[in-house]
Amino acid sequence: MVRLITHNLLACHVKRCTTNNFPLQLKDVQLALREAEFNADFLRGFMPRLEWTALVQAACQVGDDSLPLEAPEMVDDEFLKNLHHVLLEIHIEEGAMVCPNCQHVYPISNGIPNMLLAENEIG
Amino acid sequence: MSQYLIVFAQAHEEFRLPELLSVAELHHFDLAVPDDLDVTRPFAVFTLDKEEHARLLARRCILIKSVYEFYARGTTYEELHQQNKAARPKWEKYTPDTSFKFVVNGYNQSIPKARQREVIENFSYMDFLGKIDLKTPEVTMGCFEEYRDTVGNTRHKHEGDGNFREAFFGRLLEEGTARSLIKKFDVKKRLYFGNTSMEAEISLLMANQTLASPGKVIYDPFVGTGSMAYTTAHFGALVFGSDIDGRQMRGKGGISNISDKLLDSVLTDAEQRPGIMRAAAQYGVEQRVIDLCTFDVTQNPWRCGEMFDAIITDPPYGVRAGAKRLGRKKERGMPAVPSQPRPDDQPYIPPTKPYELADLAADLVVLARYLLKPGGRLVFFLPTVTDEYREVDINTMLCGGMEVIANSLQDFGAWGRRLVTIRKTTCESFPPPTFESHAEEGEVEGAHIPAHKDFRGKYFQGFKKEFGTPVEAERTQDGG
Known part of the structure; x- marks a missing residue:
């Protein structure tokens, strides 16, 4: 849980933290690898939603450098397999995600990230 | 284009049509809603382009009990048999040597064995020559008698038998397999x-x-x-x-x-x-x-x-x-106070x-x-x-x-x-x-x-109206 697809979709949402609030930095992460079903249509359809650079960085940080630095215009099977693995098969079980801007720490416990904000952090 | 009889489970009436339409949309086919559709009734006849569409509905709709290839309906058996005879081209191919069984079911009223036999015998003009196989027939013919709801009235045994609102007849195409997911x-x-x-x-x-x-x-x-x-x-x-x-x-x-x-x-x-x-x-x-x-x-x-x-x-x-x-x-x-370090x-x-x-x-x-x-x-x-x-x-x-x-x-x-x-x-x-x-x-x-x-x-006031008498207190099933 906390797969890299999720990491790619979450930004710091503390009040007034609106710039440099993504991607959240991974800290002290414990990983698990679990096989997931491959679906090429899903991957192709979801690619436009991804922040590519952030995804490549996060993947490198957890030890996967299979993705090209820039999102390819033409996708082949091998690329899709690598993308599938990075997005869906790498799980962060423990650790934290830290906002690069306001330093808010979002802890991950048992695979569930706690994204709740404190009282002084909401609008 | 063929007509199909959909037999619905007796629950969640208002959910029946939306589910059919959703599953049709999911599988990219059109589902024309009949003008006379009454969703409170458990039987409905739909016209579909392909048999496959009827099967897709049966495999995915939770509220479908079964789907039949539709042959006839009628408020009397006279009317039903007349229609069924006209539908001969649809069922003729099963008459020479296909194993078969007939089932007769009642809605809102159970049909005694003797009457079931009588109903089946009245279909003898169809002249099915194959062998009767109650366990694994190649075709199952279904006849449904829809009675009006008699809740609240006691009924003597066999009273009103045959006095149905409408009867439907067809060949079983597919059981509604998605219903078993409710158990799962x-x-x-x-x-x-x-x-x-x-x-x-x-x-x-x-x-x-x-x-x-x-x-x-x-x-x-x-x-x-x-x-x-x-x-x-x-x-x-x-x-x-x-x-x-x-x-x-x-x-x-x-x-x-x-x-x-x-x-x-x-x-x-x-x-x-x-x-x-x-x-x-x-x-x-x-x-x-x-x-x-x-x-x-x-x-x-x-x-x-x-x-x-x-x-x-x-x-x-x-x-x-x-x-x-x-x-x-x-x-x-x-x-608002800043959060204390934990x-x-x-x-x-x-x-x-x-x-x-x-x-x-x-x-x-x-x-x-x-x-x-x-x-x-x-x-x-x-x-x-x-x-x-x-x-x-x-x-x-x-x-x-x-x-x-x-x-x-x-x-x-x-x-x-x-x-x-x-x-x-x-x-x-x-x-x-x-x-x-x-x-x-x-x-x-x-x-x-x-x-x-x-x-x-x-909810916690028991849905009492502001003025006037309290609404009858209902036991609720689920408070979500």
Whole structure:
């Protein structure tokens, strides 16, 4: 849980933290690898939603450098397999995600990230 | 083009047609609704382009008991047989040497053996020459007598036999195999559930309303114990869940705070997994639950919109599960204080305040417009007070670009809940919603106040009317 697809979709949402609030930095992460079903249509359809650079960085940080630095215009099977693995098969079980801007720490416990904000952090 | 007789399960009448239409849309075929369709009746004849379409409906619709190739109907057997004789080209091919059986069923009235035999014998003109095989026949011919509801009247044995409203006849095409999923997802047999878990049949109906299928991404912003995550994932979709209360998603086995260190040491890894994941594993859909996150949906961390194919949820009504959002109740007027550094690794629990249902519903629609892809669907339950409900109630929560396509009541007496399906019809992109307070707009003079407003208060007052006699107190089945 906390797969890299999720990491790619979450930004710091503390009040007034609106710039440099993504991607959240991974800290002290414990990983698990679990096989997931491959679906090429899903991957192709979801690619436009991804922040590519952030995804490549996060993947490198957890030890996967299979993705090209820039999102390819033409996708082949091998690329899709690598993308599938990075997005869906790498799980962060423990650790934290830290906002690069306001330093808010979002802890991950048992695979569930706690994204709740404190009282002084909401609008 | 052929006609098909659909035999519905005797439950959730208002959900029948929306489900058929959804499953047809999912499989990209047209389903023409007959002009004389009466959804309160358990038999309906539809015209479909292909036999395959009828089979697809039978395999996916939870409320379909079986689908027959339609041959004849009539308010008398004379009429039915006449039609059936005219339909000879449809069934002739089974007469020379196909093994067969006949079944005769009654709706609202059981048909005695002797009468069943009599009915079957009256079909002898069809001249089936194959052998009768009650166990594994090649074709099953079904005859259904639909009687009027006689609840409240005692009936003498055999009284009214044959005095049916209408009878239907056809050949069994496919049993409704999706119905068996109700057993599979039975909450009582689930490894993890809570007092707000949604019953299996409704969770499945909701999943069908989302058009769940492989490759789609579906989000439940009040995921709770995950009831709808399992059913949508079962149909192949990838699921995200979030909840303001992480304990709901984790359950006891998964808590990992200090005081439970001892507990942790005796629990296996599998037992420590979040409750939702344990139940998902039970159903073989663990890999399709992408992630579960703890956050308040009104303070959500989603980086962008237009991500999901559907949003499915049973929002807290404030009855069993408190509807909460982050913040403090106003009256207390406590100043916001910076959060203290935590003394240990106990999770910080921020203060919450109640979330009024009418506000929540309106917010949910705006949020869905932001998060859904164009054409995506929002499927959720809205509790309402039966006596006060007006059709415009639903409109009070709509916003531009969002259109109601189905609204089905599950009636509990004094109150009920409506399964609302809304489609995002706009392709426009919208900024993230702000979830600002609704306090003032609700008090605009003359503005329509929906029956679901202050549902919690009304529920606990037993739905008494302001003036006059109390509404008959109803025992409720589920307070959500």
